[in-house]
Amino acid sequence: MGVEAELLNAQAEASHEDHGTLLPQVVASTAETELPLDNVPPHDDFLTPIEEQVIEHLNARYNSPELRIRWLARAAAANSRIMRFEKSFRLMLRSQILFLKQIKARGPQRFEDAEPLFGGLPVHFSSVDQNSWTGFLINEGLVAPTDGRYELTPHGREFLRWMDDVGAIVEMKVV
Numbered sequence: 001m002g003v004e005a006e007l008l009n010a011q012a013e014a015s016h017e018d019h020g021t022l023l024p025q026v027v028a029s030t031a032e033t034e035l036p037l038d039n040v041p042p043h044d045d046f047l048t049p050i051e052e053q054v055i056e057h058l059n060a061r062y063n064s065p066e067l068r069i070r071w072l073a074r075a076a077a078a079n080s081r082i083m084r085f086e087k088s089f090r091l092m093l094r095s096q097i098l099f100l101k102q103i104k105a106r107g108p109q110r111f112e113d114a115e116p117l118f119g120g121l122p123v124h125f126s127s128v129d130q131n132s133w134t135g136f137l138i139n140e141g142l143v144a145p146t147d148g149r150y151e152l153t154p155h156g157r158e159f160l161r162w163m164d165d166v167g168a169i170v171e172m173k174v175v
Helices: 003-014 019-031 047-061 065-091 094-106 111-118 130-139 154-166
Strands: 143-146 149-152
Touching: 047 065, 065 154, 094 111, 094 130, 094 149, 094 154, 111 130, 130 143, 149 154
Parallel strands: none
Antiparallel strands: 143 149
16 A cells, blocks of 8 residues: 555544544554655755755654654745745735734724825725725735724734744835
């Protein structure tokens, strides 16, 4: 039975069991199975050396295959979060970023508090209305509407922290 089939079987069995036991079952089945060469990712001049460094680091640091998988899962999740932040940042209007920073500085804000920011949109964004302007922030999980105000979500706070960490500069002038 191939590794993929074993994973699917383990996942199916786990749907009737405690989910906390899935990972050790999968680790045990994959650790005892010799992987056929066709299951190894193809060589990539850029990625293969990095993968080898990651594997070497994990093998040196963690004795347990379960811990290696958990740390790889954490790294994949962190990478996914960074990619999501980068996508949001690329699609976001400057005025939306300034509104997020305004909420961080002052606490929950009404849309009226953002009017000077929203009203300053360039003419080629004239089709952007209040609902789409705030809707983007809500749909990205950065703000949540509460009692007529918008407040930062934990994801929104993390997004602003990421912006600071990478040095994303947006002129800030809280009005």
